[in-house]
Amino acid sequence: MSSIFQAVGAATSLSSSASFDTKKFQFSSSRSLLGKRASCVVVRCSGAKMDGGLNQIGGRADHLVTNAVATKADTPAASTASKPGHELLLFEALREGLEEEMERDARVCVMGEDVGHYGGSYKVTKGLAPKYGDLRVLDTPIAENSFTGMGIGAAMMGLRPIIEGMNMGFLLLAFNQISNNCGMLHYTSGGQFKIPVVIRGPGGVGRQLGAEHSQRLESYFQSIPGIQMVACSTPYNAKGLMKAAIRSDNPVILFEHVLLYNLKERIPDEEYVLNLEEAEMVRPGEHVTILTYSRMRYHVMQAAKTLVNKGYDPEVIDIRSLKPFDLHTIGNSIKKTHRVLIVEECMRTGGIGASLTAAITENFHDYLDAPIICLSSQDVPTPYAGTLEEWTVVQPPQIVAAVEQLCR
Amino acid sequence: MALTRRISGLLPPVSTASSSSSFLHRRAFSTDDTTTITVETSVPFTSHNCEPPSRSIDTTPKELMKFFTDMALMRRMEIAADSLYKSKLIRGFCHLYDGQEAVSIGMEAAITKKDCIITAYRDHCLFLGRGGTLLESFAELMGRQAGCSNGKGGSMHFYKKDACFFGGHGIVGAQVPLGCGLAFAQKYRKEDHVTFAMYGDGAANQGQLFEALNMAALWDLPAILVCENNHYGMGTAEWRAAKSPAYYKRGDYVPGLKVDGMDAFAVKQACKFAKEHVLKNGPIILEMDTYRYHGHSMSDPGSTYRTRDEISGVRQERDPIERIRKLILAHDLATEKELKDIEKQARKEVDEAIAQAKESPMPDEPELFTNVYRKGYGVESFGTDRKEVRAALP
Numbered sequence: 130m131s132s133i134f135q136a137v138g139a140a141t142s143l144s145s146s147a148s149f150d151t152k153k154f155q156f157s158s159s160r161s162l163l164g165k166r167a168s169c170v171v172v173r174c175s176g177a178k179m180d181g182g183l184n185q186i187g188g189r190a191d192h193l194v195t196n197a198v199a200t201k202a203d204t205p206a207a208s209t210a211s212k213p214g215h216e217l218l219l220f221e222a223l224r225e226g227l228e229e230e231m232e233r234d235a236r237v238c239v240m241g242e243d244v245g246h247y248g249g250s251y252k253v254t255k256g257l258a259p260k261y262g263d264l265r266v267l268d269t270p271i272a273e274n275s276f277t278g279m280g281i282g283a284a285m286m287g288l289r290p291i292i293e294g295m296n297m298g299f300l301l302l303a304f305n306q307i308s309n310n311c312g313m314l315h316y317t318s319g320g321q322f323k324i325p326v327v328i329r330g331p332g333g334v335g336r337q338l339g340a341e342h343s344q345r346l347e348s349y350f351q352s353i354p355g356i357q358m359v360a361c362s363t364p365y366n367a368k369g370l371m372k373a374a375i376r377s378d379n380p381v382i383l384f385e386h387v388l389l390y391n392l393k394e395r396i397p398d399e400e401y402v403l404n405l406e407e408a409e410m411v412r413p414g415e416h417v418t419i420l421t422y423s424r425m426r427y428h429v430m431q432a433a434k435t436l437v438n439k440g441y442d443p444e445v446i447d448i449r450s451l452k453p454f455d456l457h458t459i460g461n462s463i464k465k466t467h468r469v470l471i472v473e474e475c476m477r478t479g480g481i482g483a484s485l486t487a488a489i490t491e492n493f494h495d496y497l498d499a500p501i502i503c504l505s506s507q508d509v510p511t512p513y514a515g516t517l518e519e520w521t522v523v524q525p526p527q528i529v530a531a532v533e534q535l536c537r
Numbered sequence: 538m539a540l541t542r543r544i545s546g547l548l549p550p551v552s553t554a555s556s557s558s559s560f561l562h563r564r565a566f567s568t569d570d571t572t573t574i575t576v577e578t579s580v581p582f583t584s585h586n587c588e589p590p591s592r593s594i595d596t597t598p599k600e601l602m603k604f605f606t607d608m609a610l611m612r613r614m615e616i617a618a619d620s621l622y623k624s625k626l627i628r629g630f631c632h633l634y635d636g637q638e639a640v641s642i643g644m645e646a647a648i649t650k651k652d653c654i655i656t657a658y659r660d661h662c663l664f665l666g667r668g669g670t671l672l673e674s675f676a677e678l679m680g681r682q683a684g685c686s687n688g689k690g691g692s693m694h695f696y697k698k699d700a701c702f703f704g705g706h707g708i709v710g711a712q713v714p715l716g717c718g719l720a721f722a723q724k725y726r727k728e729d730h731v732t733f734a735m736y737g738d739g740a741a742n743q744g745q746l747f748e749a750l751n752m753a754a755l756w757d758l759p760a761i762l763v764c765e766n767n768h769y770g771m772g773t774a775e776w777r778a779a780k781s782p783a784y785y786k787r788g789d790y791v792p793g794l795k796v797d798g799m800d801a802f803a804v805k806q807a808c809k810f811a812k813e814h815v816l817k818n819g820p821i822i823l824e825m826d827t828y829r830y831h832g833h834s835m836s837d838p839g840s841t842y843r844t845r846d847e848i849s850g851v852r853q854e855r856d857p858i859e860r861i862r863k864l865i866l867a868h869d870l871a872t873e874k875e876l877k878d879i880e881k882q883a884r885k886e887v888d889e890a891i892a893q894a895k896e897s898p899m900p901d902e903p904e905l906f907t908n909v910y911r912k913g914y915g916v917e918s919f920g921t922d923r924k925e926v927r928a929a930l931p
Binding site for chain 1: 653655684685686687689690691694696697698703704705706707708711713714715716717718719720721722723724725726744745748749751752755756907908909910911
């Protein structure tokens with residue numbers, strides 16, 4: 130398994146971001162200090178050319194790239210040095226959160242394959258082993274079942290381990306430990322033991338890694354009672370969720386995405402921790418609620434540009450908390466817009482979207498003007514070929530079409 | 538092999554920590570703590586990659602009596618659980634430990650309550666050995682509130698955190714990596730304690746065991762892997778499941794010791810030796826050659842894959858309680874009648890505990906939702922109104 134942590138492809142600035150009306154962009158959360166949402170995804174859309182200021186690359190046979198380096202090109206006047214906060218990439222944000230927590234609490238330790246001397250296959254734990262020692266940043270052999278079990282045993286004794294799966298798919302080997310021991314021990318012991326582990330790792334489709342390395346395990350884990358699941362999508366929420374997950378006394382699975390590690394964003398200097406069960410309002414709107422998480426957020430925002438040009442006003446919510454759902458935020462949004470579109474990277478069958486559809490229908494059925502549309506990945510093993518891999522996941526044109534159908 | 542005679546004279550009763558202290562004021566037998574009796578194990582230790590400990594073990598009359606009393610209690614508890622299961626008060630799975638009591642007793646004698654023990658589902662007697670009460674055991678078996686896990690765990694999920702007893706696990710072999718995690722935490726915290734991760738001959742063929750062993754040996758974790766070899770993995774004899782039934786040798790680079798698991802003193806010596814070894818040199822495997830009289834669980838008659846003659850043969854020749862009884866009688870520490878009285882007392886205590894446990898109520902409905910998550914940072918909102926999910930059962 131080669132370690133893939135370089136950004137692939139050239140950074141492309143989207144001149145289209147200028148079309149993004151920042152004045153309409155209200156920030157309901159005081160958390161984000163970004164003057165404008167500048168992280169964008171460059172997507173090669175097969176077939177239909179986008180109207181409106183979208184992907185200008187056109188015709189280049191690249192696979193998907195995400196980066197958000199557009200800030201510099203778009204705002205030449207604003208010098209990065211004068212803005213508050215500091216800029217970093219998503220994996221650096223994760224590392225920062227991790228390091229701050231390790232500094233704060235001596236019980237926090239990391240274990241996983243290649244996390245120590247190698248620095249982590251996605252560089253999330255780089256520099257930690259020389260600083261904290263080999264026992265605290267533990268290089269494990271390739272034995273997911275047992276080192277996950279080991280982490281859980283250590284947690285029973287009072288430590289707070291962070292277990293890294295080099296790829297989320299490998300955690301299938303540790304499913305027994307995660308389901309039975311991690312999730313259930315607090316219950317079956319009558320509350321005697323708590324399991325404050327964080328299980329994290331990259332998953333998701335992208336980079337043509339093949340079927341076994343492109344899995345989305347959130348749907349497999351979602352039924353396990355006793356665990357919490359969160360998915361990060363920006364450097365800001367990556368750091369915040371990492372810190373919150375470490376501080377939580379419950380087992381938390383933090384889902385990262387292979388393609389998002391090189392997203393750049395400016396985050397605050399001061400310490401902050403996010404709420405594990407809250408969703409994030411990415412773009413307030415009136416016409417339709419689009420619920421998404423992780424990488425699909427960027428596809429949705431891409432589609433949002435088209436939609437805005439077509440006259441729609443989508444409300445985009447990054448649900449972040451996959452278990453439990455933040456039905457409060459979602460509900461308020463549905464009460465406002467009465468139309469729901471779920472865009473996710475999970476499989477259609479038994480995915481997060483399926484659960485979310487059920488939850489929304491149960492709780493907010495009276496508020497819906499149209500049936501919920503759930504766009505998910507196809508129920509196929511992820512193929513290797515670039516074109517096929519693209520078609521496996523939801524693309525912006527499909528999102529646009531779905532919104533148009535919903536708002537008819 | 539000198540057998541020192543005990544010094545004659547009545548000594549004041551010393552109340553032992555076991556649950557039979559209630560009747561010790563009836564001074565009848567010796568509970569002397571100062572005389573040393575040297576006992577030899579039944580068979581010598583067989584070792585792999587290490588020097589075996591000595592066959593001679595020193596003990597005191599008090600310890601001998603304690604062994605007898607505790608084992609009698611454990612035996613009684615398991616027999617009572619058998620009849621409770623047959624009268625449908627205990628449901629589900631019930632895996633009984635009778636025949637294997639010496640492993641628990643010998644281990645407890647060699648270690649402290651700060652050393653961790655983790656085991657699989659045959660955990661009732663180990664729980665008792667760690668300081669659990671009969672009431673907690675029976676209540677948990679019957680699913681009542683007074684149980685050690687509030688009735689939510691059942692037979693396979695006994696835990697006692699303050700005595701470092703980590704359960705109680707249903708999936709075969711999954712507790713061994715957990716045990717290595719406990720040892721990891723002990724090493725992380727630089728404690729001078731060890732972890733006993735117990736598993737059976739059936740679990741010895743699990744891959745995660747070897748993974749855990751590799752890691753424990755790699756990082757010198759203070760983990761002692763104890764294979765309770767009762768020769769049958771559920772219904773399959775060990776020679777039919779394992780190419781190499783020498784489980785103590787399976788660790789290869791990890792030293793191992795084969796111990797007669799029906800001899801409490803052999804177990805005690807081995808555990809003492811293992812604890813010292815492991816704190817210096819990293820993990821060790823102990824194979825306890827033991828036997829269970831019951832089937833694998835209450836749903837297994839236990840006679841389809843082995844003969845009744847075999848079971849009664851072992852009971853006659855190797856029964857752990859009988860061995861201690863013979864030792865006590867040989868050293869004149871108590872009379873036959875007194876030992877019978879102890880067993881009667883054990884029976885009485887067990888019956889009382891069962892009666893008390895029967896009175897304990899079943900858990901209430903809200904208990905269904907408690908302890909799923911732990912309140913703490915981050916876990917604040919559930920449900921649509923940001924209130925905790927409350928459900929009313931029909």
